[in-house]
Amino acid sequence: MSSPDKLSSPDGEAPPTQAIIEAIAAHEGVDVTEVEPPAYDPLFTVVNPEALDELFQTAAGTSSTAVVRLEYEGYEVVVRPGSDVIVRERSRDDSIDGPDPIE
Secondary structure, three states, X not given: OOOHHHEEOHHHOOOHHHHHHHHHHHHHOOOHHHXXXXXXXXXXXXXXXXXXXXXXXXXXXXXXXXXXXXXXXXXXXXXXXXXXXXXXXXXXXXXXXXXXXXX
């Protein structure tokens, strides 16, 4: 197993937790600094930020194939390797277990 100092985000990209906040801000047309309490719930209320970021860290010469779907602030958020974050508004009938929003 690699030690934490040998892990990094691919190409120096933002960690997934930061990419989620940036995607929500862009989707809502607000500055990224505005996506914080009290207007927004802390991200840790829906996911462990450290675990999420660690999941997408890779050892030198490898790549992550993880995909994480979660609900945050009324959105379905899909996180893929490379800080690729898709934000989709959820309707009342939507379920996180529904079809992939990328299809």
